[in-house]
Amino acid sequence: MTGLLILLVYVAIFVVAFLVVRFGTSKALQVSGFNALKTVTFGDESAVTPDRSASVVSVLTLFFLWAAFTGSSLLPSFLHAPGPFLGDTSFTYTAQDANGNTDDATVFARVHVVGEAVEEPVATGPDDGFAKNDVMTAGAWRSELIRVDRNDELGRKEGVTIVAVNGQPIEPGARVKIDDGEVGMTPKGTLNLIPAKGLQMEPIWLPSPEAVFKRFLNVASEGYQNANLWEHLGYSLYRVVLGFLFGALVGIPLGYAMGLSGWFRGWFDPIVEFMRPVPPLALIPLVIIWAGIGESGKIILLFLAALWIMTIAARAGVSGVNITKVHAAYSLGASKRQILHHVIIPNSLPEIFTGARVAMGVCWGTVVAAELVAAEVGAGMMIMVASRFQLTDIVIMGIILIGIIGYGIDILFRQAEKYLVPWKGRS
């Protein structure tokens, strides 16, 4: 139910933001430059540029929903989704003894935040008959059993049953709505207070943004699982960089050899074509058997993840050389070595950069997965261990950081590409 509500709010924000940006701002502000003069934009892919205001609203919306449904202090409370019931409530129950006599009593309940100290509420009001008033505490988002007859003059042993709550009849397995939640009855006849949960997520499932940020500061300064945050991330990054470097160091020359020699291509084609579709994750068990869960195992795994991608990229780079360039170089008196150095290698750089971007992405994904399986330190290990202790804030923080680093790596490669191979896609 809550999920559907979140989706509805999301769609509503999407539509409203679109309408506001579309009709609220002037036309000239929306599209400028050459595209502004195009009359055909629907179907012209080149005229479709990402609307950055949509990106901003999109990111803000995600944070807004996150904050609203976790009761975050970043948002004023009127924007919060209804939270769980907190505070004092009460309900009456009707007990019936073996002879059919009934008596009412009140249960005073105090619903508190789980983990916080709480005092029992004080029972007030008249308290006669064989059923006596009760007091209880219950945690928000939890439910609490209450043996209302434990202090009564006549109890379950004497054949007393509870027949109604707040005047509404109740039987084992049924539930009755009260002001601030529900009261259920177990098969044995014990009452069960279920305070209203509201629409917010409980912190153990989804902590609020500021809780995640606080945990981030905490893990950054004090660490988690014998290593601080930067060690966890640094180790993951170090494994990726080393594995990728070895993969590139072997894969690129291998790809060149496969692109330049029929013997090499024939020899390695079956191996490369077989290994390429094997997901690196499928190699984790074998690598653990062979190399253990230490650094060398991780680096071997990442080496294998990068190797085939880089080999294929380098091979494609060589195959992609326009033959007229090679002919021209020969006609200008270049030797084979000079052609390799001055024509084939530079010409294959764009392909190699594309391969490197893919390989880095795969390596980053693989290292996290490998650390999830087994590691002593690392981003994946951090979130895996945290999840076992239901430390959702660490898990979410870890996922966000892993995403940011992966994105950062890709941007770095794109910038390097722009700087090192400016001719890409322009010949």
Add this chain to the structure above:
Amino acid sequence: MSGLSIQNISMRFDLPNGSSVQALKNVTLELKEGDLMSVLGPSGCGKTTLLNIVAGFLAPTEGEIVLGGKPVHGPGPERGMVFQQGALFEWMSVRDNVAFGPRMKGQREAEYAEHVDHLLDVVGLQDFKEKAIYELSGGMQQRVALARCLANDPDVILMDEPLGALDALTREKMQGLVLKLWKETGKTIILITHSVEEALLLGERLLVMAPRPGRIHKEYRLPFAEMGVGADLREVKKHELYGPTREEILSMIWDMEEEIMGRSEESA
């Protein structure tokens, strides 16, 4: 160097399905130093194959290419080549492209700098020498290709439709440039083209080839190239011989094309 001799070249390609194509049959040709020869012919007459054999990219099934008394095996810097397009190195500046040949010979910057700068002047690219190749227009790129070829000081320049991808105006300017370079450098030039007009203007000797099998059909000796050096090419086209020669060659090629069409219709 004395001359380029194409001796009884035949070229047969074996196809995977067992049949074979006779691309060239018994082509014999002598070029003196400083000859400017244009080659025309309908598609499939083997003119590009012939050029690739002279350049050394293909070995003929029969016959031999002899340059300056030495038989040719494989490509070499004494036979420079200008391609239609796509042969420049995008990862080098204009100047580095032009200096590619000298650099491959191991020359230092100081040794080739003057020569390269002179060539950039000749083709009018002095102001663009530090630019990247992809920043240049198609005509400028072909001027770079010409300069790069000349920088190597080859004995023979082979041009495979070098102006084919250019627009009409740029093409005319480039034709003038080719004539100018031919006269100034005295190089032997073989130029393949699809355009009859270009063949007339840029062919002191004009070779018409016939297809199936590729062979020499007819050779002309024409005055237009000599007249065109440093002159307005449009004036040359007004020469009394120009029109009739063009018509003659055009109808010759038309006949060949029709014959091919007829043959393929018969077989179909």
